[in-house]
Amino acid sequence: MKVLEFYGMKPEDSLLLTFDGAFSPQAVLERELEPFLQALEEYSDGWMPDVVGGKRQRRYSRAAIWKTLEEKRDGDSTSIGLYRTEWPALDMSLGLWFPPRPSKLRIFVNVKPLSFFAEAERCLAFVELVRAWASRYPVSHAKAHSTDDTHFTDSPNFGRDDETRRRDGFDKVYEVFWLNVFGPKLVDAVGRERVLSTPAHRVEELPNGSVLLVTWPTAADFASEKARLAQARAHVHLRPDLDFDTVLRTLHERSARLAPVEPRFHPDMAPLLSRVVDRASSYERQRRIAELNAWRPPEPEEWRPGDRVLPPDVENPERAREHYSTLAEHLVALLHSEVPSVFEATPESLMDVDFYFWREEFPTSRLREAVDEHAVPAIGAYLGEVLVRHLGGRWIPRQKLEEAQVLVGNRVWFPFARARHYMRSRQSLLDYSLTHFYSVAERHRG
Secondary structure: OOOOOHHHOOOOOOEEEEEEEOOOOOOOHHHHHHHHHHHHHHHOOOOOOOEEEOOOEEEOOHHHHHHHHHHHOEOOEEEEEEEOOOOOEEEEEEEEEOOOOOOEEEEEEEEEOHHHHOOHHHHHHHHHHHHHHHHHOOEEEEEEEEHHHHHOOOOOOOOOOHHHHHHHOOOOOOOOOOEEEEOHHHHHHHOHHHHHOOOOOEEEEOOOOOEEEEOOOOOOOOOOHHHHHHHHHHHHHHOOOOOHHHHHHHHHHHHHHHOOOOOOOOOOOHHHHHHHHHOOOOOOHHHHHHHHHHOOOOOOOOEEEHHHOOOOOOOOHHHHHHHHHHHHHHHHHHHOOOOHHHHOOOHHHHHHHHHHHHHOOHHHHOOHHHHHHHHHHHHHHHHHHHHHHHHOOEEEOOOOHHHOEEEEOOEEEOHHHHHHHHOOOHHHHHHOOHHHHHHHHHHOOO
């Protein structure tokens, strides 16, 4: 059975729940976790897990839960993963810690995409799920919110170092999320009356003294003007020391960072840059699109007019051309498993090569000597071969590889020189891309 690869999918926002609570380690585990599973099965509207993950994957069932928890028991802790085989994607885990450590129950739920929670009814079911868990298990703090927006809050550190965060936990209201559960200790610190009078969509005192607070009916439109206003009002109510205008401005700034940006990439580079953007984290995606919209590749400098061609200076030009072909085959040998199209030596394969080297951060992730001695000659020869095969080019060999040229129309191009510039850095892979070099050569071949 194949689960959806949550982190291998195209990056997009998701709904993230973190729940830090406790359980009774003296109780029979199956009985203690019955309310957890009952609520999950009742309220996970449309995103119910169907796979239990541990040392092996099993179809979801109560028996699979118990078996996996037993298999994963390692001294004083155990955990399971819960996943889905169909859309929407789910990455969920349950972790338990036993004596002699303090007993802990930690729940992590991430459902992708966030747009799945655009309906009030589905969001209400999610709230009821968290309410059921928080009513049954003592909780210090729980939250559910946009994963992307949560990233900008620096949760769970909120600007603190790790040691301070571990020591103090969620000891004050650092942030108000779409859904919040404040444990009794935090509620008493803020003031129970103040917490219960928070202006919000839903505020409910739970039987164990915790308070459930939901700022807005739906999670997916957290960045709307009205939802942000509700979020700011709740936060400032719970933290009177904060300035409302400052809090609201910060929320608007976060919304602006996530607002969709229409790609307007350089036409030669658009397919490649679209793939580059798809590798960005979803919270960085819009900023990255804006940066690449503004970026333009420098015009290639590795060429001369045809009347300034460097004449061949090798004894056997045909043998030199065979050498270039052999060097190009070295690139095929290097990349064929990762970039199958490299066998074809087409303009499209150049883009695949560009993307592979960029994705791998090749110029800085490999030894500099190996890059200069082996990769650069292979890339230059391969680029030259594509010019010859698809633009009717002709090699003009030189003793120095960097001086070797390919005549296309009324220009000569220096593919080895291009390869050297290309392999300087990760940014150089875009600035001196093989894709753009070929496109410019194609435009000038007539």
